[in-house]
Structure formats: structure tokens, C-alpha cells
Amino acid sequence: MTIINSAGVGTDLGMSLTPPDAAVDQFGVAPDRKRRRRLAWSRVLGPVLVFVVFVAVWHWMHTDGMRTLFNRPGFLIPAPETVINDSFVEPRARAALFNGIKWTAYIALIGLAITIVVGMILAIIMAQARAVENSIYPYLVAIQAIPILAIVPVIYSMFGGGLIPRILVCVLISIFPIVTNTLFGLQSADRGQHDLFTLRGANRFTRLVKLQLPAAMPNIFTGFRISAGLSVIGAVVGEQFFRAGSKPGIGIVLESYRQKGIYPQVFGCLILAAGLGIIVFLLFGLLSKVVVGHWHESGRSTR
């Protein structure tokens, strides 16, 4: 089970990529040749085909789509080759873009690290008693539901501008899935397994370390993966509100190109931001497979 978050933010991120597990369990018993063919299909052919269609539609939007569908000029969606050329080949733009994504990635990573630590601690505390869970849960939902815009003045009055409020916004946006997934996982060990520990008089700590946390690992990694994607979004949102002039993230770089009406680089920024999200998502999927894949049902078979 995957819990994304109450407000539905990040649902896109959870679904837009096949979860790394999903492609695997279909061909558990297929004969070798068939398996290889399916592997080729799921890993290479399918993605390539969709990519080609995607680029073609994009190109068509530039040449005809914008005009015929929306009666707007085509330059608002520059052609793919223009975007690549102006953003990643032209040296000055490339430097600005990569500098931007570097800062965004930096904030997202620090934010994610804090999110993981704080989120897991929160979940472990909440798992200790229903009363604690019920007391804390409403605030988590509230954090999820409140528009960040509304608490920006509060954060500003405490920290001013700079990196810290940006990290804070990133944490606020990405913490919910870690907490809920970890909590769900901690509560997923079945009664029989708990009985086993009870019979041997195990204390809370032993139970947590030897039973609940290992049982929760698949869910924890699901939480990591979703939160990782949200942390990138959080970093971009944060830099919109708290601009630190010398450290412009990808969102700020994008905004400045948009104000100047230079659309190819705007799309270049989008590509980089999406790329960052995809990389962290895949990274955590891989990590999850390495750590729990050998025993978890949905993991790759060890054969």
C-alpha cells in the first residue's frame, strides 16, 4: 500500500513513473526467451516509443498545435531542438541553468535528509500508542492542507530570507508521506509475529528494532521515494518565496527567463527540474530493491 498524502499533492509523481517493482513481478515464471522479450519491451521499447510520441506531439504543438487548438502563437512552446540548443548547448544559458539546478538539488537533498530523520522519528513516536497517533495526526494533515503561501510571513518573521526558510518549506511539503508510510509499515507486523515477541517477554525497543522496523522497510522506502520527489517540488516552491540573490535555484532562473520572455530556456529549466525529480525517484526505487527486494513479495526474485 502506498500513501501519498491527504491533499493529493504528489499523486502525479507517484504515478507518472512505473514504480520499479511493478515491471518485475509480471515475468516471474516466464520462460527465458519470452522473459527477455518482455524485458526488452518493458525496459526499452515501451519507454522509447512513448518518448518518440511525446517529442512528436511537442513538436507539433510548436508548429501547429498552439495556433489551431488555442489560437496562440507557436513561440510560446518552442520546438524541442530549440530548447536543447538554447538551454544546453549555448554556454552562458547552460551555466545559468546548471547553477540553478545545483542549488535546487542542494536544498532538496538537505530538506530530504531532514524530512527522513524527523519523519521517521515522528512515525516511531506515533506508533507507540493510539493516543499519541491521534493527537499528532491532525497537525500533519494541517501542514499538508495549509497553502505554504499562508505561512510564508510567519517563516519570514522568524528567519528572514536565505537558505534555512527554503529548507523549511521543503521539509513542510515533503514530510507527510514519510510519516504516514513509515507509520503504516510499523503497524503492519501481524498479531502472530507480535505474539512471538510477547511470549519471550521482548521489550518495546527489541520489538521496534527486530520486528516493526524491518517489517516497515518496504513502506519506508515507498515513503522515501514519494518524499524525494516532493522535496524537489518543495525546494522550487521555497525559492520562489525566499530568494537569496547569490543562490538562485532553478525556479528563480526559470522565472527570470520568463520575465524576459525567453521561452526556450524556460522549457530547459523545466526539463532539468523534471530530470532531478526522476533521478531521485529512481535512486530510491533502486535502493529499495537492493535493501528489501530479496525478501519482499513485490521485489525481484532472487533467481
Next chain:
Amino acid sequence: MTETSTAATSPATSTATSRTASSGAHGTSPQPPALRFVDVSMVFPDGTHALSETTFDVRPGEFVTVVGPSGCGKSTLLRIASGLNDATTGSVEVDRSSLGYVFQDATLLQWRTVQRNVELLAELEGVPRRERARRAGDAIDLVGLRGAERQYPKQLSGGMKMRASLARSLVLEPSVFLFDEPFGAVDEITRERLNDEVISLFQRKGFAGLFITHSITEAVFLSTRVLVMSARPGHIVGDYRVPFDYPRAPELRFEPAFAELCGEVSHALRGAHS
């Protein structure tokens, strides 16, 4: 708090040898019971009356099976014996420090290999790493899982999982062994094979056994004594001594005396249902 736990004194192994040698004649044994229920009643908080004034002993070297209609309180009986639940009234006497308990489901930890699953209870008891690895190895040999030590539960068949679960309980060398319908979910042939193994464990380890099952054949084949429980609220309505010598050959199941005893138990059980 009405429960008392007293230590079962005599070493289990010696009692087993004397038991198998004399084969039968329960009640003449001079030792105190390994497990004793005295007027145990259980009413759950929701009002379900599961057990009513249940009284019986399991003596060292005895293997007692309990058959009874579904929902009559058999699992509850074992949960009370093990201390997982407290009886509403009545008392249980048993040495809980050397209690083995095999659940209906294998309840293996999915993230642990067979070896590490079998080590679990010893690990929780603080047995040093090397010692528990050795004991787990022995237990794995005993249940015939050699070669599967490094597999994960998802790679095991139902029968292999139950073997692993059995091995896990063996590691602590229990003197009282509770089984809650352990073989309900495996096929007939596997069940018969596992029955043979339980018997050979019983002979070798000499624990006092309390075994729940739905299968009359299994009950008679395994035990020195069969108890029949009534429908809820459960209590003992039949008590049959099983006279056959150990080791018991699989063919025993087709002998007239065996069939006759099964018939008697079955008759009592039918009475218990109504």
C-alpha cells in the same frame, strides 16, 4: 490474578524414556503435571463465553491432543496456557520459561532467512551468537530443512514454512510444547510426513505435548491421549487413552483397533457439536 506458574521439576528427557518404555497407563506417573488447567473459564470483553470450567493435566512425557468444533475455544486454551491471554477465572500451572508454541500460521519473519528465523527465539533470550547458530543448525537438521537455511520465507512451500516454525520452537528445548493446528493448511501426504516427524521429535526430546487439531486421524495417530471439547463455551466432554506403542508406523492408520478408536472419538465429537 488467579494464574500461578510453577516450575516443572523433572528433566524432560528422562521422563520421556520412562514414558515410551512403559507406553500408556497415564495417571500412574508420580511426577507433578507439566501443565495443569484448573477450572479455567474465559469470557472475552465482548461477552463471548469461550471456555467454561475446563480442567485437565498434561503429564511429563504425555502427548495430549484436543479435538473440538470450530470456535469452541481450543486456541484460547493455548493462549491462556502460554500467558498471551489471562483466564477470567481458574488457574494454570506451567513453567513458562521452557514453553514451546507452534502457531497455526508459520509466522516467520519475511526479512529473515530460515537460519535467522530459527535463531530468533534464542536471540530474544540472549543466547550468544555462536551458540544459537549451532542450536538452530541442529533444529534445522531435525526437521529436515538442511539446504534451505539461506532461503527466505517467500521461497518456501507451506510445509517447509511449518518445518521452519517447528525448528524455531525447538531451539529453546521446551519441556512443554503447544501446537495450535500446525498442519491444517498442508496437504494430506505432507501432513502425514510432518506427523511422523513430530512423533520422532516427541520421542527424542520427551516434552509434554498439547496439540490442537481438527483431524481425528491425526489426533489418534500422534497422541497418548485424546480430549474432546464441547461446542462453545468449551469444556472437556471426552477423554480417550491411546494404547499404541511408539514409534508408530504410518500403516497403523489402517488397523482395526485404530479405526475403532477413531470411531469412538468421532462419535463423541458429533455429540459435542450439538
